[in-house]
Amino acid sequence: MSALQLRTAGAEEMVVDSGPSGGLWADVWRRFKRNPIALTGFYVVCFLAFAALFADFLANDKPYYLQYGGKTYFPIFRSYLVGAKLGHWPAELLNVDYKKLEGARQIFPPIPYRPSNINLLEPLEPPSAKHWFGTDKLGRDVMAGMIHGSRISLSIGFVAVGIAVVIGIMLGAIAGYFGSWVDLVISRFFEVMLSIPTFFLLITVAALLPPSIFITMAIIGMTSWVGIARFTRNEFLRIRNQDYVTSAIALGVTDRKVMFKHILPNALAPVIVSVVLGIAGAILVESSLSFLGIGVPAELVTWGSILQEASTTTFAWWLAVFPGFAIFITVLAYYLVGEGLREVLDPRLRGLR
Amino acid sequence: MSGYLIQRLLLMIPTFIGITLIGFLIMRLAPGDPAELRAAGGLGAAAGAGISTEKRGAVDEAMAQWRAQYGLDKPLHVQYWVWLKNLATLSFGESFKDSQSVWAKISERVPVTVTLNVWSLIVVYLVAIPLGVYSATHPNSLGDKVTTLAAFILFAVPLVWAATMAIVFICGGDFYYLFPPGGLESLEFSENWSIWKKFKDHAWHIFLPVVLLSYDGFAGLSRYMRSSMLEVLGQDYVQVARAKGLPERIVILKHVLRNSLIPQVTILASILPGLIGGSVIIETIFSIPGLGQLGFESVLARDYPTVLALFTVSAVLTLIGILLSDLLLAAVDPRIVFGRRQQ
Numbered sequence: 001m002s003a004l005q006l007r008t009a010g011a012e013e014m015v016v017d018s019g020p021s022g023g024l025w026a027d028v029w030r031r032f033k034r035n036p037i038a039l040t041g042f043y044v045v046c047f048l049a050f051a052a053l054f055a056d057f058l059a060n061d062k063p064y065y066l067q068y069g070g071k072t073y074f075p076i077f078r079s080y081l082v083g084a085k086l087g088h089w090p091a092e093l094l095n096v097d098y099k100k101l102e103g104a105r106q107i108f109p110p111i112p113y114r115p116s117n118i119n120l121l122e123p124l125e126p127p128s129a130k131h132w133f134g135t136d137k138l139g140r141d142v143m144a145g146m147i148h149g150s151r152i153s154l155s156i157g158f159v160a161v162g163i164a165v166v167i168g169i170m171l172g173a174i175a176g177y178f179g180s181w182v183d184l185v186i187s188r189f190f191e192v193m194l195s196i197p198t199f200f201l202l203i204t205v206a207a208l209l210p211p212s213i214f215i216t217m218a219i220i221g222m223t224s225w226v227g228i229a230r231f232t233r234n235e236f237l238r239i240r241n242q243d244y245v246t247s248a249i250a251l252g253v254t255d256r257k258v259m260f261k262h263i264l265p266n267a268l269a270p271v272i273v274s275v276v277l278g279i280a281g282a283i284l285v286e287s288s289l290s291f292l293g294i295g296v297p298a299e300l301v302t303w304g305s306i307l308q309e310a311s312t313t314t315f316a317w318w319l320a321v322f323p324g325f326a327i328f329i330t331v332l333a334y335y336l337v338g339e340g341l342r343e344v345l346d347p348r349l350r351g352l353r
Numbered sequence: 354m355s356g357y358l359i360q361r362l363l364l365m366i367p368t369f370i371g372i373t374l375i376g377f378l379i380m381r382l383a384p385g386d387p388a389e390l391r392a393a394g395g396l397g398a399a400a401g402a403g404i405s406t407e408k409r410g411a412v413d414e415a416m417a418q419w420r421a422q423y424g425l426d427k428p429l430h431v432q433y434w435v436w437l438k439n440l441a442t443l444s445f446g447e448s449f450k451d452s453q454s455v456w457a458k459i460s461e462r463v464p465v466t467v468t469l470n471v472w473s474l475i476v477v478y479l480v481a482i483p484l485g486v487y488s489a490t491h492p493n494s495l496g497d498k499v500t501t502l503a504a505f506i507l508f509a510v511p512l513v514w515a516a517t518m519a520i521v522f523i524c525g526g527d528f529y530y531l532f533p534p535g536g537l538e539s540l541e542f543s544e545n546w547s548i549w550k551k552f553k554d555h556a557w558h559i560f561l562p563v564v565l566l567s568y569d570g571f572a573g574l575s576r577y578m579r580s581s582m583l584e585v586l587g588q589d590y591v592q593v594a595r596a597k598g599l600p601e602r603i604v605i606l607k608h609v610l611r612n613s614l615i616p617q618v619t620i621l622a623s624i625l626p627g628l629i630g631g632s633v634i635i636e637t638i639f640s641i642p643g644l645g646q647l648g649f650e651s652v653l654a655r656d657y658p659t660v661l662a663l664f665t666v667s668a669v670l671t672l673i674g675i676l677l678s679d680l681l682l683a684a685v686d687p688r689i690v691f692g693r694r695q696q
Contacts, residue, residue, distance in 0.1 A: 191368050192372050195372055197664065208655070210384070291513040294653075307513055307517050311521075314527070317526075320514075320521045324511065324514030325514070
């Protein structure tokens with residue numbers, strides 16, 4: 001994407017304050033970096049993505065390294081091979097409890113539990129050196145549940161918003177580009193979606209369908225695209241009448257190419273802010289759904305499901321404080337990134353700071 | 354004015370049909386036959402646990418009869434048409450769960466949810482407007498920065514977390530007992546109490562739910578209020594008012610505040626659907642017998658007529674909210690001409 005494709009309003013300034021231009025996104029990143037609060041939000045998002053990506057290495061009941069019976073194993077790595085059907089467990093390691101292996105030398109991850117490790121001897125333990133964030137009713141380690149829960153939270157955020165972006169951009173682009181009766185019909189549809197009680201629709205569909213995170217992702221995505229669609233439509237309406245679009249059409253460029261190659265890149269800036277805020281929204285909705293106990297399978301530990309347990313066992317404050325704080329920090333981080341991007345991307349706000 | 358109103362009302366019809374059609378199709382196409390569920394519930398474990406073919410036949414017959422009674426055996430479009438016709442007489446049918454009239458069930462709970470939401474709206478505006486005015490009249494002061502940051506952070510606090518923290522720490526768990534953990538009246542509530550005592554008891558019970566329902570509203574609105582105030586403060590007529598020697602208090606309260614309130618009216622429309630959604634969580638956590646709790650229970654019980662009715666009622670409320678805020682906007686802002694609403 002070249003600097004030429006910047007919207008006209010930002011173009012002059014671009015010349016003034018950028019040296020060798022690396023294009024719109026390099027420029028955006030350079031401006032974004034100047035806002036320390038937004039940058040902090042960005043680092044928090046990176047940290048959460050790291051925790052989600054390496055959850056197996058941060059909280060696992062298998063050791064990284066195991067020396068047992070004269071042989072050396074790397075059980076966590078092997079679990080990936082087994083998962084990909086490229087390997088199998090040696091007989092002596094099949095379904096063993098690694099912590100009870102006699103005479104073994106092993107190195108465990110910092111949290112030596114998985115969220116599925118039930119230990120009925122240690123139910124509802126307060127935080128201690130053994131369980132940093134305590135345990136739940138079934139004796140499962142809360143910290144392990146939170147680390148693995150970040151996977152669910154982040155993937156729901158990204159996939160749901162991905163679905164919303166595809167639907168929103170398609171419908172918004174078609175409505176804004178073709179205008180007239182197409183716009184009228186599609187805008188009516190937007191109005192329907194805006195007036196629908198979304199959260200109520202969500203709990204209804206989530207409760208009626210079998211619990212699954214994929215279904216939850218899909219329905220959150222399918223109910224949250226309206227904002228993106230309206231932004232896209234308005235941008236398309238505005239850009240549609242610009243000279244360069246008219247000349248592209250006059251040159252005989254196909255509608256599809258004009259829409260997605262010529263207009264869309266210039267319409268993306270305001271959409272991106274609503275995408276980032278949408279991820280926060282999807283994470284909030286998912287936590288509310290799993291708090292109500294619908295949407296995700298009961299055995300799956302999510303931030304919301306730990307919170308739910310706190311609301312029934314009210315003395316177990318650690319079940320309320322930690323997972324809720326995780327949701328809060330995640331949402332706040334995305335909001336900060338979104339606000340930072342808004343300041344960078346919205347030409348009307350430029351120069352105000 | 355009346356022409357505009359009629360036009361708006363007519364435009365609401367396709368929107369209404371769209372909403373109810375989506376709701377209707379979701380209820381009918383969802384897997385899990387309500388007749389099956391009802392049979393399983395009514396006949397106890399026998400329905401599932403290897404009953405004889407003879408009995409199975411009887412169950413099937415009863416289910417078919419029940420389907421016919423509720424019109425579930427007809428094609429979808431006929432069912433929808435019948436549902437719409439009944440709606441015209443405000444009849445939402447009978448609940449699958451207890452065969453009560455759905456309308457009666459809903460109207461019994463409307464006052465509770467409306468009370469909660471009206472109080473929340475009042476709190477939202479009462480907190481947000483002074484905060485916004487303060488921030489805008491002291492731009493970039495320490496106080497402004499603190500309120501802006503606090504509002505931003507508050508806006509990110511998940512409702513489920515705030516509610517759970519309240520339940521755990523201040524509702525009589527192992528920590529403090531400042532507020533009741535649920536319900537709308539104390540156990541020892543009696544009709545003989547004085548009005549003042551009843552009011553105090555009621556206020557004590559709804560205080561937390563109202564605060565929880567409104568905090569993200571006032572956090573968001575105070576930010577809007579600040580920016581719309583700042584925008585008005587930059588206008589020429591404010592300069593004129595100051596130049597002709599009006600005291601600053603009058604300039605702010607009479608000239609600026611009034612005009613910066615105008616956009617806040619439209620926000621009313623976008624807050625309404627959020628409040629209804631929020632009621633589901635709050636009413637479930639604090640066991641308050643309102644529409645949200647009824648909705649959640651009916652969803653879990655697959656009580657389709659009730660769910661669909663609630664869906665319709667909250668959609669209608671939202672549509673009315675949008676219409677009302679447009680009319681209010683036109684009423685307070687003479688620059689807005691009916692029928693030529695700007696996007």
